[in-house]
Amino acid sequence: MAGGPPGADITYLLPEAQSAIGFAIPLNKDLIRPFLAKELPNGRADHEDDNINKNIRAWEIAKDVRDFLRQKGYKAMSVIPNNKYREDVPGWQASLPPELSLRYLAARSGVGSFGWNGSIGIKGIGTPIILGGIVTSAKLEPTDPLPPEESFCDECKLCTRVCDFQMFSDKEETLVTLGGYTFSYSKRINKLRCVLVCGGCAGLHKSGQFSTWSPGRYDYPEDNYEVNRLMSLAMTHQKKRPEIQDYSKGYNPSSFGGMGKVQLTCGNCNILCWGDKVETVKNYKILKNSGCVIQKENGEILVFPPEKAKEEFEKMDPKHQRLYYKDYRKKIRRKAEISQTMP
Ligand code: SF4
Numbered sequence: 001m002a003g004g005p006p007g008a009d010i011t012y013l014l015p016e017a018q019s020a021i022g023f024a025i026p027l028n029k030d031l032i033r034p035f036l037a038k039e040l041p042n043g044r045a046d047h048e049d050d051n052i053n054k055n056i057r058a059w060e061i062a063k064d065v066r067d068f069l070r071q072k073g074y075k076a077m078s079v080i081p082n083n084k085y086r087e088d089v090p091g092w093q094a095s096l097p098p099e100l101s102l103r104y105l106a107a108r109s110g111v112g113s114f115g116w117n118g119s120i121g122i123k124g125i126g127t128p129i130i131l132g133g134i135v136t137s138a139k140l141e142p143t144d145p146l147p148p149e150e151s152f153c154d155e156c157k158l159c160t161r162v163c164d165f166q167m168f169s170d171k172e173e174t175l176v177t178l179g180g181y182t183f184s185y186s187k188r189i190n191k192l193r194c195v196l197v198c199g200g201c202a203g204l205h206k207s208g209q210f211s212t213w214s215p216g217r218y219d220y221p222e223d224n225y226e227v228n229r230l231m232s233l234a235m236t237h238q239k240k241r242p243e244i245q246d247y248s249k250g251y252n253p254s255s256f257g258g259m260g261k262v263q264l265t266c267g268n269c270n271i272l273c274w275g276d277k278v279e280t281v282k283n284y285k286i287l288k289n290s291g292c293v294i295q296k297e298n299g300e301i302l303v304f305p306p307e308k309a310k311e312e313f314e315k316m317d318p319k320h321q322r323l324y325y326k327d328y329r330k331k332i333r334r335k336a337e338i339s340q341t342m343p
């Protein structure tokens with residue numbers, strides 16, 4: 001992991017660390033297609049429940065390995081699998097550096113390899129996996145990254161087409177060097193684009209043709225200024241929205257204290273890719289034809305084809321509508337118009 005960015009530093013959680021151990025457990029694919037298809041009543045809840053349980057499982061496995069190493073006389077720390085960031089790094093809210101990047105660890109140790117989406121995947125399984133990790137003072141035998149012919153990713157780029165707010169590029173790459181090996185995946189345009197969508201504030205795809213499970217219907221932010229503006233607006237609105245009425249009640253991200261409880265509404269770039277071209281294309285079609293959600297005042301989610309969803313949304317009480325849409329770009333446009341007319 002030597003030579004990598006802050007997230008590759010295995011000594012952050014344990015100054016005496018000599019080695020790190022990575023592993024992966026798969027999400028239940030039987031629950032992914034009903035989530036992508038926005039099947040009611042439990043398409044969202046079933047997958048969220050599986051996702052939360054697999055994260056807890058990864059955390060439990062990591063703690064078991066940690067305790068085993070401690071019993072053997074070594075120091076060891078387990079890594080929290082998700083939503084825990086290095087708050088000591090300036091600007092961490094935008095760059096989101098993890099305490100230890102489980103992706104870097106999995107790529108460097110050959111648990112899986114990077115896909116274009118930036119997730120770790122495995123041939124025939126793809127990227128719907130939850131990663132886990134442990135750092136320890138034990139000096140373990142290192143394993144090598146997977147060779148390129150073992151990569152699951154054929155760069156079909158379907159993952160870039162399902163991200164509502166285009167968090168990552170379809171052309172430009174990010175390179176990261178870890179322990180003498182260089183890895184690549186798509187360039188992150190602005191991670192706050194994912195916070196907005198995956199955090200549940202926004203849901204309508206730029207095309208207007210489908211949505212995530214989030215009823216937010218904001219216009220696509222064209223630049224970082226618009227992203228920041230939408231962040232403060234949409235997070236305030238989201239807190240006032242009713243909870244989605246199904247049996248799974250979401251989770252509390254340990255960072256982003258201001259965000260409150262989050263119910264899983266996206267993850268599409270990750271769960272779409274099954275490490276098999278035919279299956280991934282099927283997933284893409286399912287999502288693209290899955291319609292758009294709107295939310296009733298009691299929190300119930302309704303799913304309609306795009307035009308019908310727009311009509312139903314426009315029929316709603318304006319006070320309720322304001323929790324999901326505001327023309328936040330109007331003021332920005334006016335500012336631009338005024339500056340153009342200035343001598
Ligand atoms: S969808 Fe999967 S296989 Fe296709 S580019 Fe994205 S990560 Fe690679």
Ligand code: SF4
Pocket residue numbers: 162163164165166167168193194195197198266267268269270
């Ligand atoms: S999780 Fe959703 S919002 Fe985040 S990058 Fe993937 S598709 Fe985009």
